[in-house]
Amino acid sequence: xxxxxxxxxxxxxxxxxxxxxxxxxxxxxxxxxxxxxxxxxxxxxxxxxxxxxxxxxxxxxxxxxxxxxxxxxxxxxxxxxxxxxxxxxxxxxxxxxxxxxxxxxxxxxxxxxxxxxxxxxxxxxxxxxxxxxxxxxxxxxxxxxxxxxxxxxxxxxxxxxxxxxxxxxxxxxxxxxxxxxxxxxxxxxxxxxxxxxxxxxxxxxxxxxxxxxxxxxxxxxxxxxxxxxxxxxxxxxxxxxxxxxxxxxxxxxxxxxxxxxxxxxxxxxxxxxxxxx
Amino acid sequence: xxxxxxxxxxxxxxxxxxxxxxxxxxxxxxxxxxxxxxxxxxxxxxxxxxxxxxxxxxxxxxxxxxxxxxxxxxxxxxxxxxxxxxxxxxxxxxxxxxxxxxxxxxxxxxxxxxxxxxxxxxxxxxxxxxxxxxxxxxxxxxxxxxxxxxxxxxxxxxxxxxxxxxxxxxxxxxxxxxxxxxxxxxxxxxxxxxxxxxxxxxxxxxxxxxxxxxxxxxxxxxxxxxxxxxxxxxxxxxxxxxxxxxxxx
Numbered sequence: 001x002x003x004x005x006x007x008x009x010x011x012x013x014x015x016x017x018x019x020x021x022x023x024x025x026x027x028x029x030x031x032x033x034x035x036x037x038x039x040x041x042x043x044x045x046x047x048x049x050x051x052x053x054x055x056x057x058x059x060x061x062x063x064x065x066x067x068x069x070x071x072x073x074x075x076x077x078x079x080x081x082x083x084x085x086x087x088x089x090x091x092x093x094x095x096x097x098x099x100x101x102x103x104x105x106x107x108x109x110x111x112x113x114x115x116x117x118x119x120x121x122x123x124x125x126x127x128x129x130x131x132x133x134x135x136x137x138x139x140x141x142x143x144x145x146x147x148x149x150x151x152x153x154x155x156x157x158x159x160x161x162x163x164x165x166x167x168x169x170x171x172x173x174x175x176x177x178x179x180x181x182x183x184x185x186x187x188x189x190x191x192x193x194x195x196x197x198x199x200x201x202x203x204x205x206x207x208x209x210x211x212x213x214x215x216x217x218x219x220x221x222x223x224x225x226x227x228x229x230x231x232x233x234x235x236x237x238x239x240x241x242x243x244x245x246x247x248x249x250x251x252x253x254x255x256x257x258x259x260x261x262x263x264x265x266x267x268x269x270x271x272x273x274x275x276x277x
Numbered sequence: 278x279x280x281x282x283x284x285x286x287x288x289x290x291x292x293x294x295x296x297x298x299x300x301x302x303x304x305x306x307x308x309x310x311x312x313x314x315x316x317x318x319x320x321x322x323x324x325x326x327x328x329x330x331x332x333x334x335x336x337x338x339x340x341x342x343x344x345x346x347x348x349x350x351x352x353x354x355x356x357x358x359x360x361x362x363x364x365x366x367x368x369x370x371x372x373x374x375x376x377x378x379x380x381x382x383x384x385x386x387x388x389x390x391x392x393x394x395x396x397x398x399x400x401x402x403x404x405x406x407x408x409x410x411x412x413x414x415x416x417x418x419x420x421x422x423x424x425x426x427x428x429x430x431x432x433x434x435x436x437x438x439x440x441x442x443x444x445x446x447x448x449x450x451x452x453x454x455x456x457x458x459x460x461x462x463x464x465x466x467x468x469x470x471x472x473x474x475x476x477x478x479x480x481x482x483x484x485x486x487x488x489x490x491x492x493x494x495x496x497x498x499x500x501x502x503x504x505x506x507x508x509x510x511x512x513x514x515x516x517x518x519x520x521x522x523x524x525x526x
Contacts, residue, residue, distance in 0.1 A: 119402065
C-alpha cells in the first residue's frame with residue numbers, strides 16, 4: 001500500500017487540476033482493482049447466501065424466462081423454435097447485462113456513502129464494483145447461452161472472437177452510462193425512477209423478443225437505438241451472422257464520446273459528490 | 278516501515294458543506310430554477326455551511342492530539358478531512374504515513390454475512406490484500422472472543438458482540454496515522470479492558486493519533502496534546518496539562 005502513504009488534498013481549483021485529480025482517482029482505482037472484484041463477489045454471494053443453488057438461481061430463473069417467452073412467442077410469430085429460441089435466449093441474457101449494469105448504476109455512489117465519507121477510497125472503485133458484479137452475473141448466464149447454442153447447433157457457425165469484441169463494446173458503453181447515471185442519481189433522487197422507466201421501454205423497442213426482419217417499416221428506429229447496436233454486436237456473431245460495420249462505428253463513437261463526457265462531468269463535480277450523498 | 282517521516286499538516290484549511298435539502302434534490306425543481314433563471318444563494322443555488330474555517334495544524338510522529346468541542350463544532354469533519362474523504366475548499370491537507378480512519382465501527386459491516394466474512398471485507402477496505410487478511414485472521418478471531426459465533430451471520434449478534442467484532446477488525450490494521458472518533462467504550466467491562474490495552478498498543482505503534490472525544494479523562498489517558506474546536510474554529514494546539522485552562526477559556 002505504498003500509494004496510501006502520502007495524501008495531499010488541496011483547495012486548488014482550475015479545470016486542468018480537476019482533471020488531474022480525476023485521473024489520479026482512476027489510477028488509484030486501477031491499482032486496487034482487486035478490491036473492486038472482492039466487493040463485487042461479495043455482493044453476488046451475499047445476495048444468494050443461504051440458498052442451495054446459490055448464484056445459479058440467476059441462471060435458473062433466467063433459463064425459465066427464456067423457455068417461457070421463447071416457446072410462446074415462437075408460436076405467436078409462427079417461427080420455428082430452432083430459429084427463435086436462441087434469438088430470445090441471447091437477447092434476454094445480453095440485454096439483461098446491459099440493463100443490469102445501467103439500473104444498478106443508480107446505487108453505485110449512493111450505497112457507497114459510508115465508505116466515501118470516511119476513507120480515501122477512489123470513487124472509480126465503486127463504478128468497477130457495479131460493472132464487475134454484472135459481469136459475474138453474466139458469467140452465470142453464459143451457461144444458458146452455451147446450452148442453447150449447442151442444442152440448436154449454432155456452435156458450428158458461432159464466431160466467438162467477434163462476439164468477445166462485441167462484448168467488450170457492450171461493457172464499454174454500459175460502463176459509462178452506468179457511471180453517468182450513478183453521478184446523476186447521487187445528486188437527483190428521481191433519476192432511478194426515470195432509469196427504470198426508460199429501461200422498461202427499451203426492452204420492447206430493442207429486438208430482444210422479436211426478430212429484426214419482422215420490422216418492415218421504420219428501420220431507422222433500430223439505427224438510432226444504442227441498445228440495439230450493443231446487443232447486435234454480441235448476438236449476431238454467436239448466431240453466425242455478420243455484424244454491420246456501422247454498428248461497430250456507432251459503438252466506438254458512442255464509447256469515446258460517452259466516456260469523455262462522463263469523465264469531464266466526474267472531474268467537474270468530484271469534490272462535491274461526497275456531499276450529495 | 279518507519280522510513281518515511283510521519284506527519285500531518287493543515288494550512289489554512291476551510292471546509293464548506295453545500296446543503297442539498299430534500300427539496301433541492303429533485304430534478305424538476307432544478308430544471309425549473311434554470312428555466313426561470315433565478316439562482317438563490319451563493320453558488321449552484323445552495324446554501325453553504327462552513328464546517329471548518331482557516332484551520333492550521335502541524336503534527337509529527339509521537340503527537341497524540343485530542344479534539345474537544347461541542348456537538349457540531351467540526352471535530353468529526355476534521356477527522357474525515359484528514360482521512361481524505363473531503364476535499365478542502367481552501368487551504369490544504371497533507372498527510373504522510375498510512376492512515377487508518379476508525380471513525381465508524383460499522384463501516385462496511387454486512388449484517389447477513391458471517392463474522393469471518395466481515396473481518397475479511399473490513400480488512401480489504403482498509404487496504405490489506407486477501408493474503409494479509411488471512412494471515413491476521415487467527416489473531417483477530419481470538420481477540421473478538423466470539424469463537425464459533427464467527428461462522429454465524431452478524432445479524433444474529435447482540436449489539437455488544439457486534440461491537441467486539443467491529444472493533445477487532447477495525448484495529449487489525451497497521452497504521453502510522455490513527456484517526457478515531459469517540460467510540461472507544463464498547464462491549465462489556467472485560468472487553469473494555471482488552472480494548473483499552475489493544476488501543477494503547479496501537480497508539481504506541483501508530484506515529485500520530487487524533488482522537489475526538491467529550492471525555493476529558495479519556496483524552497488525558499491517550500493524548501499529549503489537545504485542541505479545542507468551536508463553531509469550526511480551532512484553538513492553538515496546547516499541552517494536555519493545560520486542558521482545564523483550555524476548557525475554562
